[in-house]
Every structure is written in structure tokens, then in C-alpha cells.
Amino acid sequence: MRTAAPFARLAGMFASALLLGWSPLGAAVDASTLANLGDAHGVAPCASCHGADGAGQAAAGFPRLAGLNGAYLRKQLDDFASGARENAVMKPIATALDADERKAISDYYAKLPIPAVLAKPATENSKDDSPGALLATRGRWSQQVPGCEQCHGPGGVGVGEHFPPLAGQSDVYIRNQLKAWKQGTRHNDPLDLMKHLSAALSDNDIDEVSAWFAAQPLSARGATP
Structure with a gap:
């Protein structure tokens, strides 16, 4: 060191x-x-x-x-x-x-451990039928966009070393990253998956799905998987 x-x-x-x-x-x-x-x-x-x-x-x-x-x-x-x-x-x-x-x-x-302050989301936009929820859980297959949860896990808890948690992140951070993928200023994901997916999203889509993940609850007792 x-x-x-x-x-x-x-x-x-x-x-x-x-x-x-x-x-x-x-x-x-x-x-x-x-x-x-x-x-x-x-x-x-x-x-x-x-x-x-x-x-x-x-x-x-x-x-x-x-x-x-x-x-x-x-x-x-x-x-x-x-x-x-x-x-x-x-x-x-x-x-x-x-x-x-x-x-x-x-x-x-x-x-x-996950900080207790994150156990309760700061936002309330977690309705299962909201546009953000539909994108997160079901995707938009007409544009070959799978649900975010298929890679990032249920509620965005994160899966392994390549698909980080989205729950417990702010809508500001998630939105900024999605826009960076879309604009091509971020490009360090495996197989350019996020470049393709974000390109199919409108700015409103990005706002909605970012707000939905930011509203997902976390356990304050321990780390995500």
C-alpha cells in the first residue's frame, strides 16, 4: 500500500x-x-x-x-x-x-450493512401498474426491451457482480446513469446491454423507471445479495 x-x-x-x-x-x-x-x-x-x-x-x-x-x-x-x-x-x-x-x-x-435511512424509500411512486413498474417488471417487448428485473433481480435487489442493485439508489442517480448509457457517455457494461436498452427509452420512460426503483424498499438488517 x-x-x-x-x-x-x-x-x-x-x-x-x-x-x-x-x-x-x-x-x-x-x-x-x-x-x-x-x-x-x-x-x-x-x-x-x-x-x-x-x-x-x-x-x-x-x-x-x-x-x-x-x-x-x-x-x-x-x-x-x-x-x-x-x-x-x-x-x-x-x-x-x-x-x-x-x-x-x-x-x-x-x-x-444497508443504512437504516434507506429502509424506507424517500419516494412513494411504487404502484404496480405505473409506467415505471411496467417497464421494470415486464419490459416493452415491442422494442425488444426486457423487464429490468430480469437482470437486476426482483425489486432491483441486484444480481452478482454484473447487475448492481437499483433499489436503494436515488432516482437522480439512476436517471443520470440511464441517460449516460443512452448518450453513449457511459459504456462499461457487459455486451453493451445497457446501450441498447436505454436507446429504446424516452426521457419520460427513464424518469418513470428511475422513480419506481428509487421507491422500492430495502432491508436495513443486511446487505443485498
Whole structure:
């Protein structure tokens, strides 16, 4: 693992926007906060946007990390570092980490329990006959669009390392990702599945299905499958 110095430099670059810190005695986070988090390798900078409990920030579109599959999280960090997934904030952070550190961060968040704040969805748009529900559960086969649940699991709980949970993510985050797939600015999925599916969705479709998944309940007792 690297020393704290490179991350102190990274913190200086982004302190005004992200309040990043790396060393256990760094200015951005104090020692007690890091002690509560457990592993100090990489958690403090991530917590600035994704929360100390990994719940994310719904209004800002920062996704939940707690309870996500570790291999999925590691791939996203690797893709941010390599440029396979584009994000102006995440790229410099991911490239400052080595492979072991990216794995350590991924494993840390994968083991966190789902925060209690996510047990009750922030939105109420969960009707089974809503346009978003129909897209999520049944799809639109006239356009060769299967239901989202066929890959992401019932209620969007997530399946394995390639199909992350959608439940427990904000509608802002889900909508932003679907639009990124549709516009071609995100393209790091297996077999380009999301590029094809999102291209068949209208902006209203994206709004509806994002709101439906954001309204799905989560268990606060443990991580998703």
C-alpha cells in the first residue's frame, strides 16, 4: 500500500470541492471518524460524497455503496482509473489509488450493512401498474426491451457482480446513469446491454423507471445479495 503523501496532495487539489482527506490525522476527517469507519485506506475521501455509512447523497446523485457487490465496486473503480467509465470527479480519485487500495475500498463498502435511512424509500411512486413498474417488471417487448428485473433481480435487489442493485439508489442517480448509457457517455457494461436498452427509452420512460426503483424498499438488517 502507498504512503499517505500522494493522498495528501490529492486532498489539497480537491479540498474546496470535495473536502477530501487521507491520513488518519488529516484535516478533512478526524481520527475518531476514521476509527468508527474501520479501515482508513480510502474510506475517508469516499465518505465525503458517499457518506460514512455508504448511504450516498440522494439529492446530489451520489450513489449508495453500502452492501453493493465487492467485485462490481472494484470494476467501477478500475474503470474510472482506466477511463473505461468517465467521471470528472471519480477519475482523479481512482487513478490516485493502486489496485490493492481499490480492492480494499470495494471490500469495505461491500461489507457495510444497508443504512437504516434507506429502509424506507424517500419516494412513494411504487404502484404496480405505473409506467415505471411496467417497464421494470415486464419490459416493452415491442422494442425488444426486457423487464429490468430480469437482470437486476426482483425489486432491483441486484444480481452478482454484473447487475448492481437499483433499489436503494436515488432516482437522480439512476436517471443520470440511464441517460449516460443512452448518450453513449457511459459504456462499461457487459455486451453493451445497457446501450441498447436505454436507446429504446424516452426521457419520460427513464424518469418513470428511475422513480419506481428509487421507491422500492430495502432491508436495513443486511446487505443485498
